[in-house]
Amino acid sequence: MASPLQSLLTFPSLFFLLFSLFLFIIFLRKLSRKLPYPPGPKGLPIIGNMLMMNQLTHRGLANLSKVYGGLLHMKMGVLHLVVVSTPEMAREVLQVQDSVFANRPARVAIKYLTYDRADMAFAQYGPSWRQMRKICVMKLFSRKRAESWASVREEVDSTLQSIAKRGGSAVNIGELALDLTKNITYRAAFGSSSREKQEEFVKILQEFSRLFGAFNFADFIPWLGWIQGKEFNKRLVKARGSLDEFIDKIIDDHIEKRKKQNNSGDESESEAELDMVDELMEFYSEDVAAEDLNSSIKFTRDNIKAIIMDVMFGGTETVASAIEWAMAELMKSPDDLKKLQQELTDVVGLNRRLHESDLEKLTYLKCCIKETLRLHPPIPVLLHETSEASVVAGYSVPARSDVMINAWAINRDKTAWEDPETFKPERFLKKDAPDFKGSHFEFIPFGSGRRSCPGMQLGLYGLDLAVAHLVHCFSWELPDGMKASDLDMSDLFGLTAPRAIQLVAVPTYRLQCPLLE
Numbered sequence: 001m002a003s004p005l006q007s008l009l010t011f012p013s014l015f016f017l018l019f020s021l022f023l024f025i026i027f028l029r030k031l032s033r034k035l036p037y038p039p040g041p042k043g044l045p046i047i048g049n050m051l052m053m054n055q056l057t058h059r060g061l062a063n064l065s066k067v068y069g070g071l072l073h074m075k076m077g078v079l080h081l082v083v084v085s086t087p088e089m090a091r092e093v094l095q096v097q098d099s100v101f102a103n104r105p106a107r108v109a110i111k112y113l114t115y116d117r118a119d120m121a122f123a124q125y126g127p128s129w130r131q132m133r134k135i136c137v138m139k140l141f142s143r144k145r146a147e148s149w150a151s152v153r154e155e156v157d158s159t160l161q162s163i164a165k166r167g168g169s170a171v172n173i174g175e176l177a178l179d180l181t182k183n184i185t186y187r188a189a190f191g192s193s194s195r196e197k198q199e200e201f202v203k204i205l206q207e208f209s210r211l212f213g214a215f216n217f218a219d220f221i222p223w224l225g226w227i228q229g230k231e232f233n234k235r236l237v238k239a240r241g242s243l244d245e246f247i248d249k250i251i252d253d254h255i256e257k258r259k260k261q262n263n264s265g266d267e268s269e270s271e272a273e274l275d276m277v278d279e280l281m282e283f284y285s286e287d288v289a290a291e292d293l294n295s296s297i298k299f300t301r302d303n304i305k306a307i308i309m310d311v312m313f314g315g316t317e318t319v320a321s322a323i324e325w326a327m328a329e330l331m332k333s334p335d336d337l338k339k340l341q342q343e344l345t346d347v348v349g350l351n352r353r354l355h356e357s358d359l360e361k362l363t364y365l366k367c368c369i370k371e372t373l374r375l376h377p378p379i380p381v382l383l384h385e386t387s388e389a390s391v392v393a394g395y396s397v398p399a400r401s402d403v404m405i406n407a408w409a410i411n412r413d414k415t416a417w418e419d420p421e422t423f424k425p426e427r428f429l430k431k432d433a434p435d436f437k438g439s440h441f442e443f444i445p446f447g448s449g450r451r452s453c454p455g456m457q458l459g460l461y462g463l464d465l466a467v468a469h470l471v472h473c474f475s476w477e478l479p480d481g482m483k484a485s486d487l488d489m490s491d492l493f494g495l496t497a498p499r500a501i502q503l504v505a506v507p508t509y510r511l512q513c514p515l516l517e
């Protein structure tokens with residue numbers, strides 16, 4: 001005969017017991033989460049709102065925010081996603097609760113390709129990230145440092161020459177801007193101008209970029225990771241292998257160079273000639289793990305490789321897309337182009353080329369650049385992650401939520417900007433006009449707070465210099481009699497938001513002196 005305990009544990013009663021336990025756990029969780037999540041579209045069981053994945057672009061999210069408000073919540077598989085779309089909510093997460101919102105989400109691909117977040121852009125917020133950022137800002141990203149690089153001037157000169165050589169035929173400004181920023185960044189990072197090696201490197205970057213953006217089930221529903229698993233992982237291993245092969249050789253050459261210099265006691269290599277790998281090698285040690293960075297400032301090979309990739313991704317497409325958008329907006333608005341050319345004629349004249357020291361005096365140029373960054377922030381959506389559970393505007397935001405801050409929508413907020421969709425550089429002539437340094441939350445092309453862009457000064461230097469030279473040296477017309485009003489201004493969404501159709505325009509040389517003196 002069965003004991004009372006045995007009869008209690010028959011299958012139906014066991015099922016009932018487990019089911020009650022399950023309900024009890026749900027009840028407890030609900031009780032601990034007294035506040036609701038922010039409003040958002042209803043999702044399906046297990047996959048949540050994953051069918052809306054294609055709406056996670058700056059434009060798609062801006063449309064959703066019109067329905068659900070400045071703070072909205074969705075579920076992507078197991079992930080909570082919170083979207084911030086107004087200046088007030090941006091202030092809340094980037095200033096008031098900055099320390100809680102200062103992590104970065106890292107997908108499987110990003111973790112692997114950044115050597116388990118050994119870089120700065122994807123490192124978790126904490127002491128090692130802080131140390132790394134301090135060194136990079138001091139050693140790699142200062143504007144003074146860039147101004148001393150002969151390579152920047154040489155690359156700008158060669159771009160202008162290539163335009164002049166075309167003798168009045170159409171120029172693809174999008175391609176030209178990307179070539180310019182790639183050349184500058186590659187030389188700044190590795191000190192080499194070998195076009196062959198650069199092409200090899202660009203291919204590696206392109207595969208990294210594809211993998212960063214690829215959809216991977218494992219990120220959203222971990223137990224479905226096997227669906228893409230093997231093939232995807234093979235691609236990751238191959239991509240990182242190519243990068244290892246490429247940069248290890250460069251690092252070895254730099255180690256060799258340092259050894260030779262130390263042996264010969266040669267101090268002649270001036271600071272101006274040091275490239276980024278040289279600067280990082282000063283902190284190089286294979287013995288120190290990335291986690292120990294807070295106690296001693298040391299970089300491993302993986303740190304150096306991952307930081308160089310940050311520079312390549314952070315500093316190339318961002319600046320190139322801003323140069324192209326600035327030129328496109330000026331071509332679309334011929335009166336503003338004329339005003340800028342007049343300023344360049346008044347401040348610099350037509351008898352000489354512009355110098356870096358002229359930039360500070362070009363007030364209207366600065367307004368055009370700001371207005372471009374307002375309408376076309378090169379990184380349209382900032383990606384953050386919460387480190388702990390928090391409450392925003394009376395709503396509950398769980399720990400480890402992905403947070404998307406829609407800078408594109410915020411920079412066009414109707415309550416903050418008059419006529420927000422129109423290119424009006426003169427709005428920045430006003431004394432109380434917002435600035436992009438991070439304290440005006442209606443204008444955040446470089447982000448704000450702890451994770452804001454550390455390369456802002458460097459990026460602005462390249463951007464100001466390129467646009468000023470292009471407009472000072474040449475007059476520009478649209479090709480084939482195209483009218484300004486016909487210019488297509490649509491964009492694409494990815495890591496950056498470049499023009500959907502690259503800008504093509506016809507230059508005429510306008511200076512009364514030779515291009516190269």
Ligand code: HEM
Binds near residue numbers: 133
């Ligand atoms: C016009 C040019 C640029 C724009 C508009 C821009 C914009 C941004 C934005 C919006 C962020 C994210 C901020 C956030 O999440 O809150 C960022 C981060 C970053 N940017 Fe830039 N950027 C530019 C140029 C550069 C350059 C030239 C470099 C380096 C050479 C650079 C390196 C970085 C890095 C490393 C981060 C990650 C910082 C961190 O997570 O701690 N950027 N940038």
